[in-house]
Amino acid sequence: MFKVSSNPHIRSKDTTARIMQYVVIALLPTTVFGVFHFGLHALLQVLITVATTVLTEYIYDRCMHKKISIGDFSAVVTGLLLALNLPPSAPLWIGVIGGVFAIIVVKMLFGGLGQNFMNPALGARCFLIISFTSIMTNFDCDAYTGATPLAAIKTGESAPDLLDMIIGRTAGTIGETSMIALLIGAVFLLLMKVIDLRVPGTYILSFVIFIILFSGHGLDINYILSQLAGGGLMLGAFFMATDYVTRPVTKNGQYVFGMFLGIMTGIFRIFGPSAEGVSYAIILGNLLVPLIEQFTKPTAFGKKKVKKEAV
Amino acid sequence: MAKLTFRGGVHPYDGKDLSKDKPIKTIVPKGEMVYPLSQHIGAPAVPVVKKGDKVLAGQKIAEAGGFVSAPIYATVSGTVKTIEPRRVVTGDMVNSIIIDNDGLFEEVAYTAHNPEKLSKKEILDLIKEAGVVGMGGAGFPTHVKLSPKEPDKITYVIANCAECEPYLTSDYRRMLEEPQKLIDGMKIILRLFDNAQGILAVEDNKPDCVERLTELTQNESRIMVASLKTKYPQGAERQLIYATTGREINSSMLPADAGCVVDNVDTIVAVYHAVAEGKPLMNRIVTVTGDAVNDPRNFYVRIGMNYHDLIEEAGGFKTEPEKVVSGGPMMGFALFDLDVPTTKTASALLCLTKDEVSAMEPSPCINCGRCVDVCPGRVVPRKLAVLAEHGDEEAFVANDGMECCECGCCSFVCPAKRQLTQYIKSMRKTILGKKKKA
Numbered sequence: 001m002f003k004v005s006s007n008p009h010i011r012s013k014d015t016t017a018r019i020m021q022y023v024v025i026a027l028l029p030t031t032v033f034g035v036f037h038f039g040l041h042a043l044l045q046v047l048i049t050v051a052t053t054v055l056t057e058y059i060y061d062r063c064m065h066k067k068i069s070i071g072d073f074s075a076v077v078t079g080l081l082l083a084l085n086l087p088p089s090a091p092l093w094i095g096v097i098g099g100v101f102a103i104i105v106v107k108m109l110f111g112g113l114g115q116n117f118m119n120p121a122l123g124a125r126c127f128l129i130i131s132f133t134s135i136m137t138n139f140d141c142d143a144y145t146g147a148t149p150l151a152a153i154k155t156g157e158s159a160p161d162l163l164d165m166i167i168g169r170t171a172g173t174i175g176e177t178s179m180i181a182l183l184i185g186a187v188f189l190l191l192m193k194v195i196d197l198r199v200p201g202t203y204i205l206s207f208v209i210f211i212i213l214f215s216g217h218g219l220d221i222n223y224i225l226s227q228l229a230g231g232g233l234m235l236g237a238f239f240m241a242t243d244y245v246t247r248p249v250t251k252n253g254q255y256v257f258g259m260f261l262g263i264m265t266g267i268f269r270i271f272g273p274s275a276e277g278v279s280y281a282i283i284l285g286n287l288l289v290p291l292i293e294q295f296t297k298p299t300a301f302g303k304k305k306v307k308k309e310a311v
Numbered sequence: 312m313a314k315l316t317f318r319g320g321v322h323p324y325d326g327k328d329l330s331k332d333k334p335i336k337t338i339v340p341k342g343e344m345v346y347p348l349s350q351h352i353g354a355p356a357v358p359v360v361k362k363g364d365k366v367l368a369g370q371k372i373a374e375a376g377g378f379v380s381a382p383i384y385a386t387v388s389g390t391v392k393t394i395e396p397r398r399v400v401t402g403d404m405v406n407s408i409i410i411d412n413d414g415l416f417e418e419v420a421y422t423a424h425n426p427e428k429l430s431k432k433e434i435l436d437l438i439k440e441a442g443v444v445g446m447g448g449a450g451f452p453t454h455v456k457l458s459p460k461e462p463d464k465i466t467y468v469i470a471n472c473a474e475c476e477p478y479l480t481s482d483y484r485r486m487l488e489e490p491q492k493l494i495d496g497m498k499i500i501l502r503l504f505d506n507a508q509g510i511l512a513v514e515d516n517k518p519d520c521v522e523r524l525t526e527l528t529q530n531e532s533r534i535m536v537a538s539l540k541t542k543y544p545q546g547a548e549r550q551l552i553y554a555t556t557g558r559e560i561n562s563s564m565l566p567a568d569a570g571c572v573v574d575n576v577d578t579i580v581a582v583y584h585a586v587a588e589g590k591p592l593m594n595r596i597v598t599v600t601g602d603a604v605n606d607p608r609n610f611y612v613r614i615g616m617n618y619h620d621l622i623e624e625a626g627g628f629k630t631e632p633e634k635v636v637s638g639g640p641m642m643g644f645a646l647f648d649l650d651v652p653t654t655k656t657a658s659a660l661l662c663l664t665k666d667e668v669s670a671m672e673p674s675p676c677i678n679c680g681r682c683v684d685v686c687p688g689r690v691v692p693r694k695l696a697v698l699a700e701h702g703d704e705e706a707f708v709a710n711d712g713m714e715c716c717e718c719g720c721c722s723f724v725c726p727a728k729r730q731l732t733q734y735i736k737s738m739r740k741t742i743l744g745k746k747k748k749a
Contacts, residue, residue, distance in 0.1 A: 002635045004402075004645035005668045006733035008719030009636050009661075010323055010477070014681075014726040016674055072674060114675040114727075244679040249693060251683070300711035301689045302549060302561030 016113075020073030022194045026185035027080050027239065033181040034174040038088035038141055042174045045095050046083040052099030053079030060108045074113050078102050081121035081239060084175025085232065085279070086128075089141040094132065098124040118286045119243045122279050129279075144171040149230040150275035153223075162222060165229040172231070179229040186238035199247055200237040202258025203265075204228065210266030233265065236278035246286040253289075253296035260292075261285045314557060316540040317550040319687040321720045323543060323641065325516070326478040330600045333608040335484050338624050344412055344615035345397050345652035346372060346383050347405040351444040352451045353379030358408055364391045369419040369591060372408050375439070381452045381655075382442040384591040385410055386613035388417040400637040400644050400651050407652070410615070421589040426499045431462075434503060434586055441585030442592045442655075447471060447546070447575030448638060450656040453582065456574070457503055459567035465504040466570040469555055470497055470579055472513040472520065473539060473546030476639025479659050481596040482576040484609045486513070486520040490527055493576055494534065496583035500574065501533055507572075509534040512555050516541040543641060544718040548573050550687050562714045577658075592655060599625040601662035603632035618649045621660055634666040641719040671728040682721035682731055688714045692721035696731045699738035707738055715739060 035043045057075040061068045069075075082098050102124035107116045116123075129136045139148050148171045153159045160170050168178025176182075189195045208224060217223040228234070241247060241261055248257050261281045268277025348355040354376035360366060366385040373383040389412045396404040426434065439454035459465060470493065474482040486493060497509045511528070513521050515538045528534045537555050539545050545554060548566060551573060553559055558569040566573050574582075577595055584590040593614060600607035605626030612621065618637075622628065636643040637651070638658055682692040690711045698707045712735060721731040 001647050002645065003633050003666045003669050004647050005634075005666070006730065006736060007643060007645075007717070008641040008723045008732060009634060009643065009645060009663070009666070009668060010640045010723060011667045011671060011728060012321070012323070012724050012726075014724070015671075015728070016677055016726050019677075019679065019726055069674075074677075112675060114677045244677045247678075249678050249680045249683055249691060254680075297710070298683070298689045298691065300561065300714040301553075301687060302559040302564065303711065303714070304559070 016072045016074070019194055020077050022189060022192050023077050023239070024073065024080060026188045026194075027084065027175070029181040029184045030175045030178055030235070031080065031084065033168055033178045034084065034088070037168060037177065038174060041141075042088045045086055045088070045090065045092060045174065046080065048092050049083035049086070049095035049099050050076055050079035052096045053082070053103050056100050056103040057108065060104060066112075069112060072113060075103060078107070078120045082124050084235060085121060085125045085173050087136060087139050087141070088174050089138065090135050094128060094135060098128050101127050114245055116245055117289070118283055119240050119246045122240055122283055125279055126283060139171040139173075141171075148172050148275065149226060150269070153226060153230070154275040159226055162225055162229070165226055170230070176232045176235045179234050182234040182238060186234075189238070189242075195238065195242040198251065198254040199241050199258045202255050203237045203241055203261045204233070206259040206262025207233070207265050208262075210263050211270065214266065215270050227269070231269070231276050232278040236282055237261075241282050241285070246289060248289050248292045248296065250293055250296045250298055252298070253292045256292050256296060257285055257289065260288065315537065315554050316542060317545070317553050317687055319685050319689065319720065320542040320544060320550075321685050321723055322541075323477050323723060326600070327480050327483070327516075329478065329602075329607040330598055330609055331480040331483055335488060335596060335609045335611050336624070337611040338613070338616065338620070340387060340412060340613050340616045340620065341414065342412060343392065343617070344385075344387055344389070344410045344613070345407050345617070346385070346410070346615050347397065347399050347407045347652065347654060348373055348383065349405050350383065350450060350614075350654040350656060351381045352449060353377060353381070355406065356380060356383045358394055360391050360408065362391055362393055365389075366391060366410060367417050367419045369421065369593060371591070372410075379452055379455050381444050382440065382591070383408070384442060384593055386593040386615050387412040388415050389413040398648070398651055399654065400646060400657065402644070402647070423588050424586060426502065426586050429502075429586070431503050434499060437586045437589070438582055441581070441590065443578060443581045443585055444592070444655050445575060446577040446581060446595055446655060446658070448642065448656050448658060453574065453578055456572060457500065459565075459572070462504050463506055464570055465507045465567065465572055467556055467572070468497065468500050468504060468507050468509045469551060469571055469573045470509065470511045471546050471548075471551055471573055471575045472511055473551060474517070474576075475514060475541075475543045475546040476641055476643075476659075477543070478600050478661050479598050479639050480600075481598045481609050481658055483517055483520060485576050485580060485596055486517070486524065489580065490520075490523050492580045492583045494524070494527055494531065495587065496579035496581075497534055498531070499582055499586050500572070500579065504572070507533075510537050510555050511535070512537045512539055512551055514539050514541045514545055543720065544687060544716070547687065547716050547718055549716065562716075595653070595655065595657070597621060597653060597657055598659040599662075600659065601632065601664075603628050603630055603662035603664045605629050612653050614653055614655055616653045618646070618651055618653065618660055621653070622649065622662070628662065630664050632662040632664055634663045634668075636661040636663070641723065642717065673729045674727045676727050676729055679726060681724045681726065685720040685724050687718060687720065688716055690714055692731045692735060695738075696729065696734040699734040704738070704742055708742065712738060713742065
């Protein structure tokens with residue numbers, strides 16, 4: 001007796017766990033930079049947050065008598081992303097609370113991996129910002145005191161040197177400051193075909209067009225570059241807006257999604273009270289995904305011509 | 312416009328090196344031969360012999376059971392042992408004629424014809440009488456395919472020489488060893504369609520075939536060779552038509568609606584045998600391959616032979632296979648037992664030491680979108696699979712579930728190892744079954 005199954009009888013080598021591991025690897029440059037830049041406390045924050053998300057998922061699975069799902073590495077990605085979105089000097093219990101919230105409330109209660117409608121790390125970050133506003137918006141640490149570059153630009157103070165912003169020698173969350181480190185990770189993901197440019201490309205492009213039109217700075221290259229390098233845009237565009245589960249699955253839907261994020265980020269940053277806007281833009285975008293997918297259903301092969309002939 | 316490729320598709324490990332460089336070997340059958348009466352799409356054939364009858368090789372043993380049907384011929388001489396249901400590759404029991412091979416291989420006399428002197432009707436009748444069906448796997452009676460309502464509107468006759476399924480090399484060997492038969496068969500088919508051009512569509516992983524066929528068709532004004540980009544499923548009918556002509560058809564249309572007729576290499580050679588030599592369809596080339604067999608190669612097989620004998624000819628098993636597939640790894644049928652006969656549509660016997668499917672457990676969909684990217688039918692397999700799982704027929708049809716060609720790309724590429732093709736396939740079967748009843 002041989003084994004039988006439906007076709008196809010061969011499978012590609014890609015697995016969910018491998019994809020998640022690639023994302024972790026891609027986040028390492030910015031994590032390492034963050035640790036060197038902000039010090040040992042940042043490292044502790046990262047380790048504790050990741051440990052919290054993994055452990056929470058394990059305990060949840062155990063209590064609910066489900067198959068232990070931590071082997072797919074998605075909890076590691078969530079924990080790492082959340083940690084990179086925390087201020088470097090935030091107390092360690094912030095990471096623990098955020099991690100538990102991300103896994104239990106945003107991910108597992110909705111059915112676990114693949115079922116959450118919102119990026120768990122971002123959901124937890126927004127929860128933390130609303131609940132512990134002063135901690136989450138205080139970017140003072142041993143290395144830096146004072147405002148983040150975007151806040152400085154917004155209030156009209158002198159912005160930090162552009163080169164410093166691109167390298168990442170500014171205030172900000174643990175993982176968002178270094179544009180270069182983030183881009184290295186993004187290129188890795190693009191090369192491994194884990195992500196493509198459809199979402200991040202349209203996101204960044206539409207954001208740039210929006211600020212050229214509405215920021216009042218016009219085609220000021222310096223301003224545009226500091227808007228790109230500052231804040232969570234790079235981290236958000238390449239690592240969180242591209243989250244498979246919470247972006248549209250259709251190609252055209254991904255363009256629409258990217259464009260929506262760009263415009264929302266522009267609105268939040270320019271017209272909103274805060275200098276930041278990436279997290280909220282992505283979360284709002286996440287909520288629109290089912291609708292976007294509905295409107296961007298691809299035309300099946302050979303279907304278009306029939307319609308024409310019918311007319 | 313010919314784009315020579317299509318959107319979507321995958322590049323699996325092709326495994327063709329196992330068998331591609333060994334010449335075709337003819338096998339002499341022994342013992343019992345089994346002829347299922349359904350080796351084609353359409354009505355089963357009706358036996359014209361009975362138990363105890365003496366038959367010769369090339370003698371008709373069952374006649375077509377309708378217009379969409381095909382007769383079946385004995386491929387050895389011997390005695391009709393019985394007519395009873397036997398297991399076939401799909402796992403179904405099909406009524407079959409069983410013949411005891413006397414080992415003498417006495418054949419009937421065939422009448423050769425000069426195709427140039429035959430009328431269109433005579434050509435079609437010869438093809439019909441010879442029991443030629445689509446030998447790429449579908450088994451659609453060829454004479455039906457070649458009789459569209461408006462033959463003058465056919466502008467392309469496409470020979471499907473893509474052989475995009477991994478491991479399969481039977482078409483490749485045929486093109487290398489008997490290219491003239493393919494070209495002559497194409498010329499016969501072109502006689503039926505006055506306004507048509509012939510295209511020999513070969514994937515560019517077979518440059519030697521492209522070169523040889525181009526050379527041989529140099530002086531044929533009506534036949535050209537198209538070198539297609541190698542990608543699975545390039546040989547799927549609708550994708551092939553698009554790649555060679557730029558015309559798109561959907562699941563409810565026939566190739567003829569786009570002015571095309573598509574036939575597989577072996578089918579066209581069978582047309583040549585039927586018309587020029589007057590020989591019925593009795594043989595086919597089968598690739599016996601996979602990492603579990605000792606000597607993977609192509610065989611010239613008489614239809615009706617048992618799969619056990621094919622494995623034996625290929626040197627037996629190196630190690631006991633975990634999975635045996637009739638056909639290619641992307642669309643073939645998994646067999647639980649080797650005791651089935653070779654039919655007109657059996658292109659390959661693939662023996663794998665490891666079954667990748669059962670080795671990987673499906674996990675939740677992470678919405679990565681790879682299935683959408685590779686789907687040549689441009690549907691959303693992820694969504695269709697969920698709808699199929701929930702049994703929501705209406706939504707399944709509304710989301711173009713019936714446009715799926717079951718090529719298997721979505722399941723192949725899925726990192727969560729979900730059985731997308733299986734869900735969609737069974738839903739399609741359910742819906743098509745209901746349509747038939749209605």
